[in-house]
Amino acid sequence: xxxxxxPLTTKLVFIALAMFGFGFALVPLYDVFCDLTGLNGKxxxxxxxxDAAIVDTSREVVIEFIARPNKQMxxxxxxxxxxxxxxxxxxxxxxxxxQNPTSRLIVGQAVPSVxxxxxxxxFHKIECFCFTQQRLAGGKDMLMPLQFYVDPALxxxxxxxxxxxxxxxxxxxxxxxxxxxxxxxE
Numbered sequence: 001x002x003x004x005x006x007p008l009t010t011k012l013v014f015i016a017l018a019m020f021g022f023g024f025a026l027v028p029l030y031d032v033f034c035d036l037t038g039l040n041g042k043x044x045x046x047x048x049x050x051d052a053a054i055v056d057t058s059r060e061v062v063i064e065f066i067a068r069p070n071k072q073m074x075x076x077x078x079x080x081x082x083x084x085x086x087x088x089x090x091x092x093x094x095x096x097x098x099q100n101p102t103s104r105l106i107v108g109q110a111v112p113s114v115x116x117x118x119x120x121x122x123f124h125k126i127e128c129f130c131f132t133q134q135r136l137a138g139g140k141d142m143l144m145p146l147q148f149y150v151d152p153a154l155x156x157x158x159x160x161x162x163x164x165x166x167x168x169x170x171x172x173x174x175x176x177x178x179x180x181x182x183x184x185x186e
Contacts, residue, residue: 055089099141122151
């Protein structure tokens, strides 16, 4: 009688294993999908290098900068400028300001999002505070640089790109809490 259910049991075990494997594969598949489509504002790479791009002075693109700390992040976090008009191909530098009003060291990590999502493929960050975790001592502030350019191949339908950062408190997940005074904003 036990052998009567063996084919059904085998199928159910296989389905359970397949679902488990699919669950593990979802994150890398989602990342690949986002990289290919620009969905969720992910840019194609974490660091772009400035190619010898030709500046397109016949066009202007408005870049909007937004910053918001996560609910659990006590820092004051804002862009130095909220809008900038650029020519595609030009390299620009701007800063974000972070201020830690608490009395303790906090480690922050900024997560970028570019919209519209398709424009993310043409927005290249050369240097960005989002590439690394930021350590800031209590009562201190610091400027965090962003160096970027817009690819001249940006389709003409895009005249405005919004770059938004959400800042998270990753102090408990940070492996190295020993920081030099320059990293602490002192």
